[in-house]
Amino acid sequence: MARMHRALPLLAFLFFVCSLAGHAQDQPAAPAIHGFARARLDAQRDLERRFDDQLSKANLTAWLERLAGRPHHAGSPHGKANAEFMAGLLREWGYQVEIAQYDVLFPTPTTRVVELVAPTKFTASLTEPEVAGDAVSKLGAEALPTFNMYSADGDVTGDLVYVNYGVPADYEELERRGIDVTGKIVIARYGGSWRGIKPKVAAEHGAIGCLIYSEPRDDGYGQGDVYPKGGWRSEHSAQRGSVADMPVYPGDPLTPGVAATKEAKRPEFTKAQTLTKIPVLPISYADALPLLKALGGPVAPAAWRGALPITYHLGPGAARVHLKLAFDWKLAPAFDVIATLPGTEFPDQWVVRGNHHDAWVAGASDPTSGMVAVLEEARAIAQLARAGWRPRRTLVFAAWDAEEPGLLGSTEWVEDHAEALSARVVAYINSDSNARGFFSAGGSHSLERFVNEIARDVPDPKVDGSVGHRLLARTILSGSPSARRLARDEQRFEISALGSGSDYTPFLQHLGIASLDIGFGGEGEYGQYHSIYDSVDHYKRFQDPDMAYAAALARVGGRAVLRLSEADLLPFAFERSAERIGSYVKEIEELVETLKTETTEHNRRVADGTFTLASNPAERFVAPAKKDDVPEIELKPLRNAVERLRVAARRFDAAATAAVDGPAAALAQANAIVFTAERALTRNDGLPRRPWFRHQVYAPGYYTGYGVKTLPAVREALEQRAWDEARTQVPLVAQALERYAGEIERAASALER
Known part of the structure; x- marks a missing residue:
């Protein structure tokens, strides 16, 4: 997932960071950690110092290059090889390791056609060309094409209508202007909601097809130089992604509520409730430009206009489009890597730490940047265990597969083990993408104090003070009124409530397991989300060049795991x-x-x-x-x-x-x-x-x-x-x-x- 933050005025930001760092210096050198008896505080601090000493940026870099060196979507050869590679590392470090396989619906396209048939002729290229200096972009033959997973098959032709972000409010605006999309093909820009909402709402309003394009105002040249000169989305880059109706249920569309094992009963794929009702395809802004340029009808409202060199019209009129899609509707194996270090005192209380390992293409940022941090946490904790320490509670590290199509790997594992997880899991700690910038956290608010204390204790790699101090400074400058008051008066930041979009969903929203989602971001140039250009070369230049924030994430995640493992009283605060x-x-x-x-x-x-x-x-x-x-x-x-x-x-x-x-x-x-x-x-x-x-x-x-x-x-x-x-x-x-x-x-x- 992407975490986008606005830059702060530099002088004001530095002032607040310095003032908060100064405030921190006035505090006791080792403030209390809630949940720990006073007699055990020094031992816990020492454990965390020894954990930090084990962390290696060289490992983070090497694993990023290894895992994201080739396309590795679910069911791909490199995806399976990555699972086996991580399982091998974890076994070598001393974990009990299982690779859990689930067979999930994973259709890929056999036909993709987008054509402007009137008033002129144009055929969309639907390709992402090779870029000099980007090794992964040369591997197009191994990559999934640009498409939306769980689109319907279809061969439709209709007038085109521009629907802005394609959310319900946009259709209300069109209706007030007398524009009906029944029998039409709509074109929406990415943003404003999760992508799967766009074809869902379009179908509810009678549309027969949906195109989703990347608007350069949002993540292309409207933000800065495009790749490879800068990090923003280039004209031929397209955003792959699932369009399953995940607000109904995530996971394998054919096995809701039960694990997608080989023995699971599966209906015909056409009966799956979460599949879209109309064909839908993502396109680049190079392919969208001729379509939008040909549109007639009223001029779009000011807020609907992007950065393309055209007058944005709503349609219908003039532009008529042919969209043809077909898919193979196959099953593919998903490989979850589950590594366990048994607890000594409370073995039936589990702390689970996870990140997904599959990507739409190479996924250096999404998800490998987070996955390598979780691996390094697991390695450092294993080193502590080899030196004689053992966890009080059982630790479980998970690398989920098939997250990108709809949280498939994590959901199937949770459904497979729901009874045991509900009885035993203390908390689930999730990460996904990671980059340089500000710490962010969302989750159960009973863990808000817990994550504040951790952020207070982890130094920021680039500025004086901790990652928590830096976030407090940002909050005081640009947070909501309530968040500013909390940061200023109590030196605490709010954590956000969690919707969906990553692997905490089955733990929190299905089983009711307290969860956190943690990471860094906001200062990278990231227009390559879900494209072939989300590569190691792009990541090293524009996201986290020295892996400093990957190491910071490992420090945060490691403390979360260790404190939940070792606490005398579990650190919930209500x-x-x-x-x-x-x-x-x-x-x-x-x-x-x-x-x-x-x-x-x-x-x-x-x-x-x-x-x-x-x-x-x-x-x-x-x-x-x-x-x-x-x-x-x-x-x-x-x-x-x-x-x-x-x-x-x-x-x-x-x-x-x-x-x-x-x-x-x-x-x-x-x-x-x-x-x-x-x-x-x-x-x-x-x-x-x-x-x-x-x-x-x-x-x-x-x-x-x-x-x-x-x-x-x-x-x-x-x-x-x-x-x-x-x-x-x-x-x-x-x-x-x-x-x-x-x-x-x-x-x-x-x-x-």
């Missing part, structure tokens, strides 16, 4: 979780009021006919229909549940601080409750229309994909104006929050006794 969930309930309340106001205003404008375009008051919208009034939605059960949660969280956090030096039996009893508390936030019935997603606080949005929807069952019912559903879901979500509060109360009682 006050921030209660605060954040309370803020989500407040957002629900504000959403109801906003919907009421918007509905009133909308119906007033329908009645008096005052729908006009802000940019051109003389041009009128097509009159929309009147909206039904927003009824009263009783949200008191949510407010009551949050209040109980706040009280329980304060009680537990206070008890945890007081009891960490207490009897081991009390700590063990509390630990057994604490690490399973997140499970209480799940419901077996899952979310409406998508039961695979069980978590009631975090989920990918039905129409955002990667983007998170918090309290999704209630929020999305309101957004879709499904009032009866909203009324039904409020008490169900409140019950989940009450269960969560009850588990926290039980853990507090164990400590207080």
Whole structure:
């Protein structure tokens, strides 16, 4: 996944970093680590110093070159070789290693045609040419072509319509202008949502085909020099990617909820719920330009216009396109590498650390930059074990296959071992892409204090102070008001809520296992996402040339694993979780009021006919229909549940601080409750229309994909104006929050006794 950050004004940034570093110097040399008895702090600090001493940038570089040296998509020879190579390393280091194989739906194209048939003729090249100085770009014969995984087969011809990002709001804009996409082929630009939403929404509006192009304003020459001069997307580069309807369920489309083993029952591929309903294909901006240039119809709104040297029109009219796609609809093997180091005191409590190893082509950035850091963590921890240390809890390192098509490797493994994982996993720590820049973290907010403490203790490779200090400085300069207050007043940063897009999804949102997603980024030039040019040569020039941030990621990830392994009291803290969930309930309340106001205003404008375009008051919208009034939605059960949660969280956090030096039996009893508390936030019935997603606080949005929807069952019912559903879901979500509060109360009682 890509993490994009804006550059900060240099002088202001340095001022804040220096001030925070100075503040840090005023603190005790070795501040407490929550969850550790005072008598064990020095030993833990020493363990982490010895871990750091083991880390090697030379290993990171060598493994990046080895793993990303050739195309290695799921089912490819180099993909299997990479799995075997990593398994061999992990065995050599002393881990118990298994390669788990799953057979997953992995169709690749046999036919790809995009043609402009009117008013002129043009055939898209659909190729990524070789670039001098880039070794991987010479291996096009080994690479997957540019395509969207899980597109439908199709041979369609129709008028073209430009739909901006192709999200629901864009179609509402088109409808207000009297533009109907029924029977048309739409062209959307990447961005604004996860790519799979674009053909999904297009099909819902009657389109017969979908093209997705890379707009140079977003990741091409509108951002800077293009590859190979700079790092941004060049004119013939196209973004491969899955378009499965992952907000319904991730993983193998043919085996939802069960592992894709050889024995699994599979329906005809046409029956898979998450396949697109229309053909869809990604194209470069070189191939998109003739199509967009030929479009007629109204001029696109200002916000819809890109950086191509044309006037952007909406269509339909003039431009007519032929799109033909066919796929082989085969199964392919996915190879997950699972390495285990058994715990000595609590072997049935597992700490799981993962990253995926498959790529669309060579994937030096996505995912190999993160994978090599996880490997180096595993090696350094193994060196500690060889020197006589053994983990208290069992450590599991995972290299997932087939993440790119839709989180297949991780999801199938989680479904295969759901009962054991639900009973034993303390937390899951994920990474994906990595590059130079700022630390970022998302995940369960019960782990927010935990990750803040780790970031405080890891030095930034390029500036004075820690990676946490640097992130705090950035937050103070450009964060939200609440994030700025937290950073300034409490020296803590917020972690984001997780939607989807990487391998934490089955752990967190299916099983309710507390999870984190960690990495660095924001200062690289990365326009080559999911293209053949995401190569070692590109990465070394434009992403993390000296692998300094790969080493920083290893330091962060290693500390996360070691602290979860060794803690006397597992380092969960629930006050921030209660605060954040309370803020989500407040957002629900504000959403109801906003919907009421918007509905009133909308119906007033329908009645008096005052729908006009802000940019051109003389041009009128097509009159929309009147909206039904927003009824009263009783949200008191949510407010009551949050209040109980706040009280329980304060009680537990206070008890945890007081009891960490207490009897081991009390700590063990509390630990057994604490690490399973997140499970209480799940419901077996899952979310409406998508039961695979069980978590009631975090989920990918039905129409955002990667983007998170918090309290999704209630929020999305309101957004879709499904009032009866909203009324039904409020008490169900409140019950989940009450269960969560009850588990926290039980853990507090164990400590207080």
